[in-house]
Amino acid sequence: MSRTIGIVSGSLRKNSYSGNLANYIKDNAPAGFEVKILEIGDLPLYNQDYDGEEVKAYTDFRNEVKALDAVLFITPEHNRSIPAALKNALDIGSRPYGHSVWSGKPGAVISQSPGAIGGFGANHHLRQVLAFLNVLTLAQPEAYIGSSYTLFDENGALSNEDTKKFLDGFMAAFVAWIDKTA
Numbered sequence: 001m002s003r004t005i006g007i008v009s010g011s012l013r014k015n016s017y018s019g020n021l022a023n024y025i026k027d028n029a030p031a032g033f034e035v036k037i038l039e040i041g042d043l044p045l046y047n048q049d050y051d052g053e054e055v056k057a058y059t060d061f062r063n064e065v066k067a068l069d070a071v072l073f074i075t076p077e078h079n080r081s082i083p084a085a086l087k088n089a090l091d092i093g094s095r096p097y098g099h100s101v102w103s104g105k106p107g108a109v110i111s112q113s114p115g116a117i118g119g120f121g122a123n124h125h126l127r128q129v130l131a132f133l134n135v136l137t138l139a140q141p142e143a144y145i146g147s148s149y150t151l152f153d154e155n156g157a158l159s160n161e162d163t164k165k166f167l168d169g170f171m172a173a174f175v176a177w178i179d180k181t182a
């Protein structure tokens with residue numbers, strides 16, 4: 001039976017570089033895995049008042065995450081941190097208190113930026129949140145993808161061979177980590 005890796009992208013932008021990387025990983029899913037890209041752009045802002053209420057968008061998202069075998073975050077950097085939409089999704093999945101859907105999931109982080117340092121700040125802010133949420137986050141290899149605007153063709157397909165090779169190796173390490181933590 002195939003297992004499912006969910007990708008949460010930190011970008012809501014059409015034609016986003018994070019989304020392009022997610023598409024490459026989805027189209028080149030590791031053997032035995034289905035890769036599914038989760039939608040976070042329509043989630044209402046997290047509000048603790050809703051913890052006792054049924055908010056369909058929250059419930060659907062929490063159920064989607066619950067069903068995953070692992071979760072991969074691919075994110076740009078916004079002002080040296082993670083985009084608000086990504087933090088919102090993390091917060092929604094973490095509540096109501098005691099019912100976090102993140103806890104115990106194997107996870108991995110890829111950050112990308114048009115700049116040279118590949119979203120290092122976002123990557124590590126995200127790792128801090130994931131540590132608290134008890135996501136079992138892959139430590140190595142780290143993935144800071146810089147100069148991201150140079151990596152894709154005019155249709156948004158990943159065209160840089162070194163980055164393809166790097167991502168293939170990264171996903172192999174992630175699969176080994178998923179097996180190890182199972």
Ligand SMILES: Cc1cc2nc3c(=O)[nH]c(=O)nc-3n(C[C@H](O)[C@H](O)[C@H](O)COP(=O)(O)O)c2cc1C
Pocket residue numbers: 011012013015016017018019075076077078079080081112113114115118119148
């Ligand atoms: C509000 C905002 C803040 C940004 N802050 C940073 C930053 O701190 N560091 C960085 O390298 N790039 C920063 N950028 C540039 C983004 O990394 C760049 O737009 C990136 O390609 C977005 O990823 P996407 O293509 O997946 O949407 C920022 C962009 C926006 C819109």
